[in-house]
Amino acid sequence: MMSKIVRTISNILILFIFIYGLYIIMHGHLTPGGGFQGGAVVASGVALLIVAFGSQSIHKSLREHHLSILESSGALVFIGLAFGGIATVFFYNFLVGSSIFGRIPPTGPNPGDIWTGGVIPFMNLAVGLKVLAGLSAILLVMALASSMTEMDE
Amino acid sequence: MRKIALAISLSVFIAFLIAAALLLHPFGYPPSQMDDYIIENTQSETGANNAVTAVVFDYRGFDTLGEVTILFAAVTGVIMLFRKKKKE
Amino acid sequence: MTQGAPFNVPFLAVAMLIGIAFYIILSQRNLIKLVMGLGILASGVNLFLITLGYREGGVAPIYTNVPIEKMVLPVPQALTLTSIVIAVATLALMLSMVVHIYRHTGSVDAEKSRTMKG
Amino acid sequence: MDKLITHSPILIIAIPLLAAFLTPLISRVNQKARDVLVITTLALAGFLVIILARDIYANGIHIYTLGASSPTLAIPEQYMVPMRIILEVDAMSIFMCIIWATVSLAAGIYSLSFMKEETGRDRFYTLLLLMVGGVFGMMLTGDLFNLFVFLEISAISGGALVAFRTRFTDAVEGGLKYIIISTVGALMVLFAIGIFYAQYNLLNIAALGQVIQYTMLDKVALAFLVIAFAMKLGSVPLHMWVPDTYAVAPANITAMLLVSSQICMYALFRTCFSLYGVTLNTATVGWIVIILGMLSMFVGVTMAVLQTDIKRLIAYNCICESGYILLAVGVGLAVLGQPAALDTYGIAAMSGGIFHMINHALFEGLLFLAAGVLFYRVGTRNLNEMGGLAHNMKFTAILFLLGALASSGIPPFNGFASKLLIYESVYQFNPILAIIGIIVSIITLAIFVKAFFSAFTGQVLPKYKDVREAPKLMMLSMIILSIIIVFFGLFPGLIVDWLAHPAADALINQAEYISAVVGG
Numbered sequence: 028m029m030s031k032i033v034r035t036i037s038n039i040l041i042l043f044i045f046i047y048g049l050y051i052i053m054h055g056h057l058t059p060g061g062g063f064q065g066g067a068v069v070a071s072g073v074a075l076l077i078v079a080f081g082s083q084s085i086h087k088s089l090r091e092h093h094l095s096i097l098e099s100s101g102a103l104v105f106i107g108l109a110f111g112g113i114a115t116v117f118f119y120n121f122l123v124g125s126s127i128f129g130r131i132p133p134t135g136p137n138p139g140d141i142w143t144g145g146v147i148p149f150m151n152l153a154v155g156l157k158v159l160a161g162l163s164a165i166l167l168v169m170a171l172a173s174s175m176t177e178m179d180e
Numbered sequence: 181m182r183k184i185a186l187a188i189s190l191s192v193f194i195a196f197l198i199a200a201a202l203l204l205h206p207f208g209y210p211p212s213q214m215d216d217y218i219i220e221n222t223q224s225e226t227g228a229n230n231a232v233t234a235v236v237f238d239y240r241g242f243d244t245l246g247e248v249t250i251l252f253a254a255v256t257g258v259i260m261l262f263r264k265k266k267k268e
Numbered sequence: 269m270t271q272g273a274p275f276n277v278p279f280l281a282v283a284m285l286i287g288i289a290f291y292i293i294l295s296q297r298n299l300i301k302l303v304m305g306l307g308i309l310a311s312g313v314n315l316f317l318i319t320l321g322y323r324e325g326g327v328a329p330i331y332t333n334v335p336i337e338k339m340v341l342p343v344p345q346a347l348t349l350t351s352i353v354i355a356v357a358t359l360a361l362m363l364s365m366v367v368h369i370y371r372h373t374g375s376v377d378a379e380k381s382r383t384m385k386g
Numbered sequence: 387m388d389k390l391i392t393h394s395p396i397l398i399i400a401i402p403l404l405a406a407f408l409t410p411l412i413s414r415v416n417q418k419a420r421d422v423l424v425i426t427t428l429a430l431a432g433f434l435v436i437i438l439a440r441d442i443y444a445n446g447i448h449i450y451t452l453g454a455s456s457p458t459l460a461i462p463e464q465y466m467v468p469m470r471i472i473l474e475v476d477a478m479s480i481f482m483c484i485i486w487a488t489v490s491l492a493a494g495i496y497s498l499s500f501m502k503e504e505t506g507r508d509r510f511y512t513l514l515l516l517m518v519g520g521v522f523g524m525m526l527t528g529d530l531f532n533l534f535v536f537l538e539i540s541a542i543s544g545g546a547l548v549a550f551r552t553r554f555t556d557a558v559e560g561g562l563k564y565i566i567i568s569t570v571g572a573l574m575v576l577f578a579i580g581i582f583y584a585q586y587n588l589l590n591i592a593a594l595g596q597v598i599q600y601t602m603l604d605k606v607a608l609a610f611l612v613i614a615f616a617m618k619l620g621s622v623p624l625h626m627w628v629p630d631t632y633a634v635a636p637a638n639i640t641a642m643l644l645v646s647s648q649i650c651m652y653a654l655f656r657t658c659f660s661l662y663g664v665t666l667n668t669a670t671v672g673w674i675v676i677i678l679g680m681l682s683m684f685v686g687v688t689m690a691v692l693q694t695d696i697k698r699l700i701a702y703n704c705i706c707e708s709g710y711i712l713l714a715v716g717v718g719l720a721v722l723g724q725p726a727a728l729d730t731y732g733i734a735a736m737s738g739g740i741f742h743m744i745n746h747a748l749f750e751g752l753l754f755l756a757a758g759v760l761f762y763r764v765g766t767r768n769l770n771e772m773g774g775l776a777h778n779m780k781f782t783a784i785l786f787l788l789g790a791l792a793s794s795g796i797p798p799f800n801g802f803a804s805k806l807l808i809y810e811s812v813y814q815f816n817p818i819l820a821i822i823g824i825i826v827s828i829i830t831l832a833i834f835v836k837a838f839f840s841a842f843t844g845q846v847l848p849k850y851k852d853v854r855e856a857p858k859l860m861m862l863s864m865i866i867l868s869i870i871i872v873f874f875g876l877f878p879g880l881i882v883d884w885l886a887h888p889a890a891d892a893l894i895n896q897a898e899y900i901s902a903v904v905g906g
Contacts, residue, residue, distance in 0.1 A: 056228035057229050059232075059330060061236060096414070099407050103407045109241065113393060116453060117393065117396040117450075117452055117453070118238075130227065132223050132331070133223075136333060137229070137331065139333075143227040144226060144233075147226060161255040162251075162356075164255050165255055168258050168364075172262045172364065172368075186294055189294075196606055200279075200283070201276055201283045204276055204584050207319065208323060210587065212341055214469060218342055219341075235342045235346035236349060239346075240471055243346075243347075246532065247353050249519070253542045254358065254361045257543070258361060260506055260546060260552075261552055262364070303566075309573050351576060358538070358542060361545065365549060365562040365565070366562065369562070372555045
């Protein structure tokens, strides 16, 4: 638990960090970034919370098994999207050319469009969810472990 | 004795590394038969503007599945390590 | 077209990083330092991968608002991304194990904690 | 059915991973359902391996291009090199898959009752399934970077599983040691991959095998790969982690770790035969592998004499047995460039070595599982504290004896068949090597006889009066392994012709491996 100034400022900052992370996740196929990077940004926000409020008080509202379930579902969505192409081949990008996210951008430099990339935006989202949950779980568990607390489960 | 063996093996190893570094292609001029195809066809094949993301999620998507799996395994391992010792 | 750096300086830096990492791994007895050595090794290899993809004067391989001149190779960047995440996961698990060992034996010294004979 | 065969390479990898992601969710709901899921997944993977194996032995190499518009479209139209990740399954990789499917199924059944007392079993089964998927991935992939990724998956999940019984600090230390060794090895592999990528801009093993030139850089990469895989498979100069890790891991995990070290042996052979092939200076590299094998046999057996911990004893015996495999395949590698020698004894030696691989996995697996039963019932691994256990644990004693006899090459068990094949063929290459092999085998027998007598025979110790027989499920998994051992021992010719010989052919025939991907 840090001082009141730190807590107030991190309360404000956390919103921006989360939104920035989500932006990076969603625009992975257009701008630098993607699921991993965005997930890491969001997890760094969680790290800020843990530092500011202390791992004990975070642990009251955020349990590692919740994060673990979130992570499992992210991984399941990812592998499910990969299985989605199995009518042709595993990992086939089955949405390219269709009406959802299937628009193909013109070749060459262009500003890009978020409705492109086929399954790539969905995969970014799934991986982002997974990475943010996974890294937050690692941070939380290690912070708790170094403060000598027993986990539940 | 241990230290001498260490020093010898380490210097042989570093000599190998430096030999490798000097023999590699000049920095900034790599061969690029595979990557040129990806740069040219990213937009038409995957619809993504970002070639790196296209490689990560489409051309080499299976590696990403492996990577996701590794992170999953590490998280599972960390939570497993600090679990409660006994059932109540 | 001039040649880039003489003697492949970036590759030499990679060789140096990997050499330092192996020195640390082989000589240090402190488990935390050992794990740090592994981290340096991972960074060295990642740096190697990313330097392989550089093309003199290239831009990032993203079409958004960038004129196509010459792009750097995208595959090494993707490989590096994968390998960074792998390194993070490995380091996290190893550090947790070290923390666990410290909690149970009160020491992070490899000599003391490894009472088992080879 | 055709579709199933076409997609089976990816399904073998993806189904265990999918089940692993599902396990944490399902075990929140119901513990029984989780156990059923684990066993079903392992059995399903085994079933897919069998149907894929039938197809491979009938129709040759099977490739699967991930994410392309057709599974067999390895190279995009009007282009020269493969772009995507390709799974390439030949007789050798499917042979390894058969080993892994058998051992993992036995270990899975065993863990149902062995792990009953532990907490956190959800995590255990998740990691177990991840390890199953990771090792299958290593065997089936035809892409170097993908090999590295799966190497890391099996390393991380394996290390976490070694450390599973966290109440023993030894276990966590063993896990840490395993992960450190694996990570160093994997990063060396990654460095070698970087060198290949820098020279040829390729990552596919077959496509690299076509263009590789054995320049100085390739030699550096070969050195890195050989050191990394030798470290990971526990060959002698770098074997220190093997007993520390094998002794502290849960018994079923030890049996699995054993196979995952064999996978690194497979990766080593894949590197030497399919990637470098005849461009390699085969005599030199072959002798290096032979010397590694001889050292492993010699050091493994001498260190095993000194052990009083039953699992450490078996672990040293593992090092020794893997020496036989390295010896036999090294002989095959040494004569790779000489067709006459290859025909007279090279292929026979390699078939013997590859046959010994499956036998090694089976009987050492059985021994580890039996040692696990002793630990489960008696609570110690120290041989000096045991005694007279055969009175109460008759079946375990018989199964342990069966594994020990198979391991020391006594007829009619499978170890005899493969060792005989190795001796005969290696004798034609170099008689001294074969004679050393026979001597080592005799010492192995002496070690196991000593271990068996001190654990099982003699008076019943008072403190072990009410030790009971192993639980039924543990018994079942050991009986599965022992039936296969006896079957292989009775019909060795059949197995060599069906499984081992095609696998050796697949390793030697580099041109076929390359043309399956690159064509022409």
